[in-house]
Amino acid sequence: MVTRTRLLLLGAALVITVVIVRIVGRVDWDEVWHSLKHLEWWQAPVLAVVLLVRQVLNAWPLALYIRGVSVLRATQNDQVAILMSTVAPPPSDLALRLSMFSSWGVPVSKGLAGTIMNTLTFYVVRFGAPAVGFALLLATGGAVGLRWADLISVAVAVAIFVGVLLVVRSERLADWVGRTAAVLAGRVRKGIDPEAWAQACIRFRHDIAERFRYGFPRSLVVLSAMLAVDLALLVLCLRFVGVSAGEVAIVEIAIAYLFAYPFTLFPFQGIGVVDALILAALVEAAGVDVEAAAVAGLVVWRVFTLGGPLLLGAFSLAAWRRSAAGRSSVDSPAVGA
Numbered sequence: 001m002v003t004r005t006r007l008l009l010l011g012a013a014l015v016i017t018v019v020i021v022r023i024v025g026r027v028d029w030d031e032v033w034h035s036l037k038h039l040e041w042w043q044a045p046v047l048a049v050v051l052l053v054r055q056v057l058n059a060w061p062l063a064l065y066i067r068g069v070s071v072l073r074a075t076q077n078d079q080v081a082i083l084m085s086t087v088a089p090p091p092s093d094l095a096l097r098l099s100m101f102s103s104w105g106v107p108v109s110k111g112l113a114g115t116i117m118n119t120l121t122f123y124v125v126r127f128g129a130p131a132v133g134f135a136l137l138l139a140t141g142g143a144v145g146l147r148w149a150d151l152i153s154v155a156v157a158v159a160i161f162v163g164v165l166l167v168v169r170s171e172r173l174a175d176w177v178g179r180t181a182a183v184l185a186g187r188v189r190k191g192i193d194p195e196a197w198a199q200a201c202i203r204f205r206h207d208i209a210e211r212f213r214y215g216f217p218r219s220l221v222v223l224s225a226m227l228a229v230d231l232a233l234l235v236l237c238l239r240f241v242g243v244s245a246g247e248v249a250i251v252e253i254a255i256a257y258l259f260a261y262p263f264t265l266f267p268f269q270g271i272g273v274v275d276a277l278i279l280a281a282l283v284e285a286a287g288v289d290v291e292a293a294a295v296a297g298l299v300v301w302r303v304f305t306l307g308g309p310l311l312l313g314a315f316s317l318a319a320w321r322r323s324a325a326g327r328s329s330v331d332s333p334a335v336g337a
Contacts, residue, residue, distance in 0.1 A: 031292030035241040043240045050233045051308045055079060057226035061121055061219035065211050066114035068106055076316040083313025103324050113207030120164055121216065125223040126262055128157035133258035136251055153262040167205050168212050174201040231257050238297035248286045256281030271302060
């Protein structure tokens with residue numbers, strides 16, 4: 001079922017990308033290559049540092065939700081999960097996450113609850129991003145146009161936010177949320193057990209209640225900061241390849257980014273879909289003269305945002321395995337003792 005869903009999302013992403021690119025127009029790849037030549041050697045380390053800050057902020061909620069997990073370990077855990085979700089089918093990423101938590105002395109139930117809460121918080125921020133886009137459009141007097149459809153995304157964010165608050169508020173409400181969600185899910189998928197969903201919500205409430213009041217508001221702030229840093233990374237990539245502030249202002253890049261961000265729901269952070277939506281918005285704002293340079297900037301942005309976490313994940317996995325092997329050798333009795 002999960003594999004079929006991922007394939008459907010990939011297919012949808014391909015169709016959407018093709019449609020948007022056709023609307024934007026044919027890209028002059030010679031001009032794209034010319035724009036990439038604007039890059040200087042010192043800019044790569046700058047982008048790498050910004051990416052590292054982004055990844056730390058993205059993982060920070062795990063440390064807020066799970067007692068005994070530091071920000072460093074949360075970052076390590078998150079990078080490994082990103083790597084596994086890319087190279088292996090689910091739930092391999094979750095299994096490895098929980099193995100890492102267990103090796104650090106975190107109960108599986110607490111690690112699972114913190115991971116779920118981290119995902120739900122991220123979904124609130126992801127689907128709520130267009131709300132900030134609407135505010136920027138209002139402040140700048142920009143036209144909303146077809147972006148009214150993004151109100152659906154904002155509604156999803158509000159629904160998740162309210163649902164989380166209801167689950168944590170009381171066991172009775174957690175039971176109701178679980179059963180209601182099961183009924184809704186049962187309309188598109190057979191075999192849903194409302195009782196099992198209700199019990200799962202109750203267990204989740206019990207495991208996360210201790211850290212919720214502390215973790216939830218702080219996690220929303222941290223993940224909002226992560227979006228700001230990710231936007232800064234995109235702006236730097238565009239500026240480094242020659243897209244000047246005179247051609248496209250930061251506020252126009254921010255609006256394009258915020259309305260496209262919910263589409264990171266698609267596999268591989270919505271590659272293709274998100275890029276095409278941002279490109280279309282930038283071309284609409286600045287004209288076709290900026291198209292090639294914008295494509296070059298998006299290519300650089302994707303190299304860092306997709307390739308960087310994979311390298312960090314490989315390094316983090318090797319470091320964890322080495323530390324886990326070291327603890328095992330210390331804990332094991334010496335031969336002949």
